[in-house]
Amino acid sequence: MIETNKTLSTEFKSKPVSLQPKPKGGKDRIIKGILYIGMTVLAIVCFVPFLMMLVNATRSNEAILTGFTLVPGNALLENYQTMMDYVNVWTGFKNSLFISVLVTILTGYFSALTAYGFAFYTFKGKNFLFVFMLVMMMVPGQLGLIGFYELSKTLGILDTYIPLIVPAVASPFVVFFLRQYILTTLHPSLIEAARIDGASEFKIFHIVAIPIMMPAIATMSIFTFIGSWNNYIMPLVLIFSPEKYTLPVLMGFLKGSQVAQNLGSMYLGIAISVVPIMIAFLFLSKYIINSISAGAIKE
Structure with missing residues (x-):
């Protein structure tokens, strides 16, 4: 028996087990190739309308009516001048950017603070407030438009940016999303450890909770910025004041003016209004990918 065990041990040592993965077969390569082709086609289909908008912004009205092409035209300056003669797009651009950036920052911070409170604090009426918040998610904002107008009129904040910024900060969906995220990523032991070390509650929120919640905050910031x-x-x-109009309102006025007869100017205005959304999405989506490891917790 001893000699048999020695023989098996010698054979096991002489034939080490290979830990290298087995080479993939041709079937896996075919499936991967089909997936790559499908994703490439889908990306092209999504990109072509955006490219058409940019190309048509450089073409004259007559050239656009002749048909579709991906070759840029030479009427960009003419289209820009025609658009600026009726509407100052850059004033609306500045107003929209100011409102959207402020709403995005305030919504991200205060929604994270509210979600943190719902997740890790116990207080009277907590469940009722959370259910009420869920119910408010199901109510369209347009239903309260008349009442909100009367309230803004009573408070004297009409024709200002206050009713566009302050109510948007209280977003039930963002709070709900961040609460669900932080419950799965932030372990209560980290909060208890920070309290034992003498950190205040606000310091725990800023030092411990915020870095872990940043991927979710960045995700919600994309939708918040686009919505605003x-x-x-x-x-x-x-x-009411034309100098305070946002870019979507100016685009609506542009559609009802004589500029609507010049399709190149319309495409140019739409292209200007879309560029910040593309930049915000590209920046924040990259931030999500780089920060996703910050939400991992090992027990």
Whole structure:
């Protein structure tokens, strides 16, 4: 028996087990190739309308009516001048950028603070407030437009940016999303450890909770920025001064003016309004990918 065990031990040592992965077969390569081709086609289909918009912004109205092409034209300056003769797009661009950036920053911070409170604090009426918040998610904001207009009129904040910024900060969906995220990523033991070390509650939130929540905050910031940038009804109802109009409102006026007869100017205005959304998405999506490891917790 001893000699048999020695023989098996010698054979096991002479034939080490290979830990290298087995080479993939041709079937896996075919499936991967089909997936790559499908994703490439899908990316092209999504990119072509955006490219058409940029190309048509450089073409004259007659050239656009002749048909579709991906070759840029030479009427960019003419289209720009025609658009600026009726609407100062850059004033609306500045106003929309100011409102959207402020709403995005305030919503991200205060929603994270609210979600942190709902997740790790116990107080009277907590469940009722959370259920009420879920119910408010199901109510369209347009239903309260008339009441909100009367309230803004009573408070004397019409024709200002206050009713466009302050109510947008209280976003039930963002709070709900961040609460669900932090419950799965932030372990209560980290908060207890910080309290034992003598950190205050606000310091724990800023030093411990915020870095872990940053991927979720960045994700919600994309939707918050896009929603605020594309907001059309609220500025149209609450803002009266032309110099305070946001870009979507100006685009609506541009559509009803003589500029609508020049399709190149319309495409140029739309292209200007879309560029910040693309930049915000590219920046924040990269930030999400780089920060996703910050939410990992090992027990």
